[in-house]
Amino acid sequence: xxxxxxxxxxxxxxxxxxxxxxxxxxxxxxxxxxxxxxxxxxxxxxxxxxxxxxxxxxxxxxxxxxxxxxxxxxxxxxxxxxxxxxxxxxxxxxxxxxxxxxxxxxxxxxxxxxxxxxxxxxxxxxxxxxxxxxxxxxxxxxxxxxxxxxxxxxxx
Amino acid sequence: xxxxxxxxxxxxxxxxxxxxxxxxxxxxxxxxxxxxxxxxxxxxxxxxxxxxxxxxxxxxxxxxxxxxxxxxxxxxxxxxxxxxxxxxxxxxxxxxxxxxxxxxxxxxxxxxxxxxxxxxxxxxxxxxxxxxxxxxxxxxxxxxxxxxxxxxxxxx
DNA sequence: TATTGTTATACTCTATAACTATA
DNA sequence: TATAGTTATAGAGTATAACAATA
Numbered sequence: 265x266x267x268x269x270x271x272x273x274x275x276x277x278x279x280x281x282x283x284x285x286x287x288x289x290x291x292x293x294x295x296x297x298x299x300x301x302x303x304x305x306x307x308x309x310x311x312x313x314x315x316x317x318x319x320x321x322x323x324x325x326x327x328x329x330x331x332x333x334x335x336x337x338x339x340x341x342x343x344x345x346x347x348x349x350x351x352x353x354x355x356x357x358x359x360x361x362x363x364x365x366x367x368x369x370x371x372x373x374x375x376x377x378x379x380x381x382x383x384x385x386x387x388x389x390x391x392x393x394x395x396x397x398x399x400x401x402x403x404x405x406x407x408x409x410x411x412x413x414x415x416x417x418x419x420x
Numbered sequence: 421x422x423x424x425x426x427x428x429x430x431x432x433x434x435x436x437x438x439x440x441x442x443x444x445x446x447x448x449x450x451x452x453x454x455x456x457x458x459x460x461x462x463x464x465x466x467x468x469x470x471x472x473x474x475x476x477x478x479x480x481x482x483x484x485x486x487x488x489x490x491x492x493x494x495x496x497x498x499x500x501x502x503x504x505x506x507x508x509x510x511x512x513x514x515x516x517x518x519x520x521x522x523x524x525x526x527x528x529x530x531x532x533x534x535x536x537x538x539x540x541x542x543x544x545x546x547x548x549x550x551x552x553x554x555x556x557x558x559x560x561x562x563x564x565x566x567x568x569x570x571x572x573x574x575x576x
Numbered sequence: 577t578a579t580t581g582t583t584a585t586a587c588t589c590t591a592t593a594a595c596t597a598t599a
Numbered sequence: 600t601a602t603a604g605t606t607a608t609a610g611a612g613t614a615t616a617a618c619a620a621t622a
């Protein structure tokens with residue numbers, strides 16, 4: 265990765281040789297590649313990406329209106345409506361009219377929805393757990409520190 | 421890959437207050453969130469994800485047949501054919517019959533295709549470069565080390 | 577007969593525009 | 600009149616099945 269020609273420099277000088285541009289590029293590719301690899305581990309019998317994401321949002325944020333949910337998921341209200349219809353039909357989300365404002369609907373994850381989220385989360389973690397177990401304690405420490413940094417980057 | 425036989429390193433991970441399961445889960449989420457954030461930085465006037473990925477594959481691997489390309493990209497030959505048609509129409513890929521085997525076609529990135537790849541790469545890096553510049557040298561060192569580990573994970 | 581590529585067709589997901597009901 | 604949600608419809612993108620050309 266990012267090695268300049270005619271420079272057999274060892275790991276010790278890594279931090280001096282790597283420009284921010286090179287680091288950013290390499291890291292971006294590694295991040296994307298791993299994300300793609302992790303996505304391949306989905307079981308086939310699952311919700312679509314959009315359905316899973318929407319249900320996960322309700323899991324994390326609690327009850328939301330359709331507009332709130334479509335805003336958070338960065339899709340249009342009609343798209344989210346369709347997604348929600350599928351989730352309601354599957355018994356994973358409950359749809360109720362708002363008492364405050366008759367125009368609004370309140371969407372809530374059902375027990376079944378919460379259970380499915382927890383199970384799917386465990387299944388998706390499994391692939392990575394197998395591999396993280398094989399890393400050295402030092403490598404795991406690096407990943408733990410990187411996790412914090414990556415969260416910061418994603419939120420900035 | 422190779423780990424010492426029957427040593428799942430229990431005590432070491434406890435010392436960091438973080439189980440492998442927790443670390444794996446947190447890291448997986450952070451990775452996915454950052455990948456999603458990076459994907460949002462695409463300019464609007466660009467190729468679709470599939471088109472960009474296929475062109476990138478030709479950029480990296482050199483000329484490939486349709487089957488080779490569809491295998492690498494894990495899509496069906498008809499899907500890839502459609503993707504390739506768009507790239508050829510845009511002047512980014514060249515399609516030619518194989519001399520070895522009259523059934524095969526050879527796909528090659530054109531000059532314009534290679535140029536577009538390089539420019540897009542630079543643009544996609546830009547967002548991350550801005551943020552990595554603001555990290556401390558120590559944080560950058562962590563990311564550099566994590567990059568190596570993440571590449572290993574993605575390939576395993 | 578098997579393989580490579582292509583065309584025909586259908587399905588999923590998302591978007592825009594139009595409509596209904598409430599405020 | 601404006602807003603929240605829904606329905607109607609269209610456009611990507613990918614899949615399977617059927618077909619054409621070549622080995």
